[in-house]
Amino acid sequence: MRKAFSLLLLMLASLSIYAGGSKEENTITIWHQFTGTHSQVFDEILDGFNSTVGKELGVTAEGIYQGAANDVLAKVKAAAGTSELPEIAAMDATACLDMKESDYLITADDAGIDKNLLLPAAVRAFTSERGLLAVPFCCSSLILYYNKDVFDEANVILPRTIDEFTAIAHLVGKKDADGNIVRYAFAGTPTTYELGAFIGAQNGLSYMVDGKNGHFGIPRKVLIETDGTFRNFLIHWKQFFDTGYVLNTADQVQEFASGRAAAMLNASDHLPTVQRLVGDRFEIATAFVPMTDENATGGVNIGGSALFMFSDSDAVKAFMDYILSKECQQKWAEETGFLPASNSVYESNEFKAFLDEHPLYRTAVDQTLSSNPEVTGIWMPSGYQIYHTYQSEIQKVTEEGKDIDQAVSDMADFIQLQLDDYARQNSAG
Amino acid sequence: MRYAEKLLLAILAIIIAFPLLYAFSLSLFSPMDFTDQQAHLLPSRFSLENYRMALGNRYYPLFVFNSIITAALQAFLRLAISIAAAFAFTHLRFRGKRIVLSLLLITMFIPPDALLYPNYSTIRAFGLLDTYAAIILPSLFSASSLLMLLGIYSTYDRNIYDAAVIDGAGDIRYILNILMPLTRSIAAAIFLQTFITGFNSYLWPLLVTSRMRMRTVQVGISMLGFAESGEYGAQFAAIMMITFPFLIILLIVRKKLMKTLSGNIIN
Amino acid sequence: MKSNNLKAYLLLMPSLILAGVFSFFPLAKSIIGSFCTISQQGEIIGFAGLDNYISLFSDKAFVSSIGHTLLFLVIFLPLNTLLILLAAVLTRRKEKHTAIAECIFLTPMAISLSSMALIFREIFRGRISIINRLFSMDIPWLESPDYAIAVLAFLGVFLDFGIDYILLLSSFRKIDKSIIEAAAIDGAGDLRTLFMIELPEARPMLAVIVFLAIKDAVMISAPVMILTAGGPFRSTETIMYYYYLEAFRSGNHGAETSIATLMAAFSGLMVLALAKWRKHDEIC
Numbered sequence: 020m021r022k023a024f025s026l027l028l029l030m031l032a033s034l035s036i037y038a039g040g041s042k043e044e045n046t047i048t049i050w051h052q053f054t055g056t057h058s059q060v061f062d063e064i065l066d067g068f069n070s071t072v073g074k075e076l077g078v079t080a081e082g083i084y085q086g087a088a089n090d091v092l093a094k095v096k097a098a099a100g101t102s103e104l105p106e107i108a109a110m111d112a113t114a115c116l117d118m119k120e121s122d123y124l125i126t127a128d129d130a131g132i133d134k135n136l137l138l139p140a141a142v143r144a145f146t147s148e149r150g151l152l153a154v155p156f157c158c159s160s161l162i163l164y165y166n167k168d169v170f171d172e173a174n175v176i177l178p179r180t181i182d183e184f185t186a187i188a189h190l191v192g193k194k195d196a197d198g199n200i201v202r203y204a205f206a207g208t209p210t211t212y213e214l215g216a217f218i219g220a221q222n223g224l225s226y227m228v229d230g231k232n233g234h235f236g237i238p239r240k241v242l243i244e245t246d247g248t249f250r251n252f253l254i255h256w257k258q259f260f261d262t263g264y265v266l267n268t269a270d271q272v273q274e275f276a277s278g279r280a281a282a283m284l285n286a287s288d289h290l291p292t293v294q295r296l297v298g299d300r301f302e303i304a305t306a307f308v309p310m311t312d313e314n315a316t317g318g319v320n321i322g323g324s325a326l327f328m329f330s331d332s333d334a335v336k337a338f339m340d341y342i343l344s345k346e347c348q349q350k351w352a353e354e355t356g357f358l359p360a361s362n363s364v365y366e367s368n369e370f371k372a373f374l375d376e377h378p379l380y381r382t383a384v385d386q387t388l389s390s391n392p393e394v395t396g397i398w399m400p401s402g403y404q405i406y407h408t409y410q411s412e413i414q415k416v417t418e419e420g421k422d423i424d425q426a427v428s429d430m431a432d433f434i435q436l437q438l439d440d441y442a443r444q445n446s447a448g
Numbered sequence: 449m450r451y452a453e454k455l456l457l458a459i460l461a462i463i464i465a466f467p468l469l470y471a472f473s474l475s476l477f478s479p480m481d482f483t484d485q486q487a488h489l490l491p492s493r494f495s496l497e498n499y500r501m502a503l504g505n506r507y508y509p510l511f512v513f514n515s516i517i518t519a520a521l522q523a524f525l526r527l528a529i530s531i532a533a534a535f536a537f538t539h540l541r542f543r544g545k546r547i548v549l550s551l552l553l554i555t556m557f558i559p560p561d562a563l564l565y566p567n568y569s570t571i572r573a574f575g576l577l578d579t580y581a582a583i584i585l586p587s588l589f590s591a592s593s594l595l596m597l598l599g600i601y602s603t604y605d606r607n608i609y610d611a612a613v614i615d616g617a618g619d620i621r622y623i624l625n626i627l628m629p630l631t632r633s634i635a636a637a638i639f640l641q642t643f644i645t646g647f648n649s650y651l652w653p654l655l656v657t658s659r660m661r662m663r664t665v666q667v668g669i670s671m672l673g674f675a676e677s678g679e680y681g682a683q684f685a686a687i688m689m690i691t692f693p694f695l696i697i698l699l700i701v702r703k704k705l706m707k708t709l710s711g712n713i714i715n
Numbered sequence: 716m717k718s719n720n721l722k723a724y725l726l727l728m729p730s731l732i733l734a735g736v737f738s739f740f741p742l743a744k745s746i747i748g749s750f751c752t753i754s755q756q757g758e759i760i761g762f763a764g765l766d767n768y769i770s771l772f773s774d775k776a777f778v779s780s781i782g783h784t785l786l787f788l789v790i791f792l793p794l795n796t797l798l799i800l801l802a803a804v805l806t807r808r809k810e811k812h813t814a815i816a817e818c819i820f821l822t823p824m825a826i827s828l829s830s831m832a833l834i835f836r837e838i839f840r841g842r843i844s845i846i847n848r849l850f851s852m853d854i855p856w857l858e859s860p861d862y863a864i865a866v867l868a869f870l871g872v873f874l875d876f877g878i879d880y881i882l883l884l885s886s887f888r889k890i891d892k893s894i895i896e897a898a899a900i901d902g903a904g905d906l907r908t909l910f911m912i913e914l915p916e917a918r919p920m921l922a923v924i925v926f927l928a929i930k931d932a933v934m935i936s937a938p939v940m941i942l943t944a945g946g947p948f949r950s951t952e953t954i955m956y957y958y959y960l961e962a963f964r965s966g967n968h969g970a971e972t973s974i975a976t977l978m979a980a981f982s983g984l985m986v987l988a989l990a991k992w993r994k995h996d997e998i999c
Contacts, residue, residue: 054673062506083658084671093964094658097755103577269858269947270841276483277843295678298480407948454812457805460798461819467873468822470845471834482837487845529733532726542723552730555738557986561934561955562978565962565971566741569757589733619722648827651937655963666829670941680837687830694825699818706881 153325192264206280207271220317233398244431287383318390519646534597748972824877860950
């Protein structure tokens with residue numbers, strides 16, 4: 020008995036030790052950062068491709084989770100020039116600078132993707148001097164989530180600007196008899212993503228760095244100080260914070276979902292998650308992001324990730340066509356909360372019916388369609404450090420009373436330093 | 449035992465038991481329970497939905513399977529390799545014995561954590577990324593397992609071996625039929641310990657696997673994405689389902705484990 | 716008896732190959748590499764002298780990672796030693812209720828590193844966390860650079876608690892009962908017996924536990940990865956987490972090889988120190 024068992028184990032050992040194996044032929048490998056619902060729906064889309072178009076062509080698409088978005092970039096850079104480089108990788112704006120300088124990227128333009136079929140704002144979000152770098156896939160925008168029960172009870176009009184929010188903060192926020200906060204009006208500390216809208220929308224269109232936010236050429240000059248946009252934002256934000264009803268936190272979803280904050284800003288594609296966490300505790304509603312001031316009419320930019328191609332084989336092109344098809348885009352949008360990347364979906368009656376049924380999803384669509392498509396996210400080096408520097412500068416201004424001009428100049432200097440480093444490294448090479 | 453001591457012991461026991469008990473409670477939470485204004489100690493209602501969701505996940509059962517297979521292979525092969533080496537050192541005479549032995553034991557000084565990258569590039573050079581072999585190979589040889597066996601084997605009577613050889617029993621038969629049964633408990637301890645370490649390892653499998661179907665459960669548990677979609681409870685259900693079996697095994701072999709481990713200080 | 720060179724080396728082959736390929740080769744590669752200039756692809760392009768070490772120590776992030784690791788060690792080590800000692804001392808005599816406590820103290824062994832880290836992430840998640848609720852506190856824990864490293868240290872205690880407890884407890888229970896009984900007859904109280912007889916007897920094992928704890932603490936990386944990912948504001952980036960970032964994220968092999976060399980040297984020194992100490996104490 021024992022002998023048989025050890026023999027069995029030995030056989031198992033020799034058989035399974037090479038299980039898995041290396042890269043197969045005729046496989047389209049897609050590296051991505053999708054988890055949870057996103058990965059489930061993405062897998063279903065791949066299954067759909069494999070059982071139809073893929074079957075006809077004799078290719079299989081396989082998605083490989085490679086960690087967070089910046090992990091995917093790191094792995095792509097490490098695999099560049101080797102056989103491990105996948106055919107496709109889903110990455111966000113942080114990858115764009117590296118990608119547009121790389122010689123192994125097949126841009127969407129080179130691959131012959133028809134830009135006219137795609138959402139204009141999403142195209143702008145991934146366009147550089149090399150043309151459209153990648154195929155927009157996970158499009159989302161910042162939206163305001165608010166507690167409808169609280170806003171209804173306070174009987175206030177939805178704030179269109181930060182100042183209007185400041186005016187009603189004490190009505191949607193709540194203190195107990197001892198003056199302790201029971202409910203904040205707003206939770207969250209703005210950083211790179213939020214400032215994309217708060218700064219980008221000012222005067223109809225503003226940029227944080229030159230080269231249209233780093234999209235065209237190597238970004239060399241930081242603009243948030245000279246244009247006065249960051250200062251302008253901080254003045255309004257500080258007044259908002261000084262109401263005492265704003266909480267600095269990186270975990271705004273928890274604060275909002277628990278009911279401890281009446282509103283928060285978050286990506287539109289988080290809607291299903293937020294709904295699950297709030298449950299029937301209160302009614303959620305969504306609205307446009309409050310403007311920095313009356314002149315900040317640019318709206319919001321498209322965030323999220325796009326599919327970067329490293330192969331221009333017919334199979335990859337067929338896969339892209341499949342992904343961009345109306346059915347696929349609509350399934351992706353309806354089940355994940357992302358905005359469809361293909362124009363055709365917006366015109367379809369099914370999607371219109373879906374939006375009628377799910378009015379919360381409509382906000383992001385309406386807001387994006389009414390935004391200036393030229394408002395784009397920033398492409399810059401050292402995104403991680405800049406993200407945290409924004410966060411801590413805003414925290415210092417609001418909580419420690421740091422001088423606004425000082426904070427603006429510190430922030431600008433910091434970004435300029437990163438830009439200088441980057442320009443030096445990339446002009447030499 | 450005095451009253452104060454008992455109180456102290458009770459407090460300590462509660463602290464130590466808390467993460468496990470709380471994780472069990474969390475595994476029954478609904479998504480809303482996680483975001484209440486007041487953190488919950490207990491779920492608001494009883495439901496096994498989270499367990500159903502974890503089991504219904506496309507990858508979770510596969511992750512668990514991968515973990516069990518790699519841990520079992522690792523334990524089995526490490527034991528076999530250590531037995532072969534320990535047998536050679538204790539029962540055979542050969543040239544260079546001392547040098548070879550010290551070479552092998554020196555590896556205890558070399559921290560595997562600091563060699564992650566070169567080992568990763570070796571595995572990559574062999575084309576083994578995303579295979580079970582990649583996950584288990586670097587931990588197949590363990591100087592401490594060898595040391596444990598050396599201690600036991602060297603106490604056995606050489607005359608039995610000589611007699612067995614004269615009787616015509618081969619070395620393999622001698623090992624399987626005579627040596628193994630006599631040293632069963634230490635072999636079991638090595639097997640169990642390697643299995644647990646293998647099952648629990650995180651960093652190495654994370655680095656050498658990238659396909660979802662090759663991930664082990666420790667690596668995969670945070671990649672199931674339950675947390676990202678607000679289903680925190682399902683994540684804890686997944687955790688509890690891999691913890692329960694170990695807990696039961698651990699409590700069963702508790703006394704034996706204590707005896708064998710205490711004789712062998714360094715892992 | 717005849718010598719069996721061929722047979723012996725055949726049996727030793729797997730061990731020798733594995734030790735060579737996965738211990739000696741990477742160690743040599745790291746040591747040599749640390750004195751060379753290495754490309755992103757991992758090829759040696761030239762001799763660098765001490766340049767890798769110099770640029771490693773001039774990187775602020777690395778220097779602060781040493782600081783974070785030491786801070787972790789300073790919180791973790793006393794806490795760990797104290798709690799393990801307390802658990803073992805309180806259950807060293809077998810009594811009815813100690814069996815239950817014993818089982819409880821073993822349970823952390825059943826929970827894997829990644830599970831425990833995820834559980835801790837929930838217990839200490841932020842202001843609305845169970846730990847704040849239970850003790851009526853309002854501490855931001857993992858959201859704050861001041862507290863995150865303490866949570867990490869507390870997690871560290873739980874990760875090794877089970878195994879350390881077994882080791883220490885069994886060394887207490889191995890003490891010859893007659894000595895303890897004799898002391899009791901002589902009128903020595905419980906505390907006196909503990910400090911004069913039992914603790915000195917258990918000292919070697921305690922030393923081993925402390926040495927292993929120091930080694931583990933200095934090498935900590937995986938718990939950081941899951942619990943905090945180095946955050947908030949890079950406040951929990953330890954040396955080995957920095958190694959991971961440089962080796963696998965940035966492809967900076969100068970930093971990777973020099974850290975590997977330093978860590979191997981440190982680990983070797985730790986083991987040597989332990990061996991020397993034990994010889995000095997004449998135990999093994």
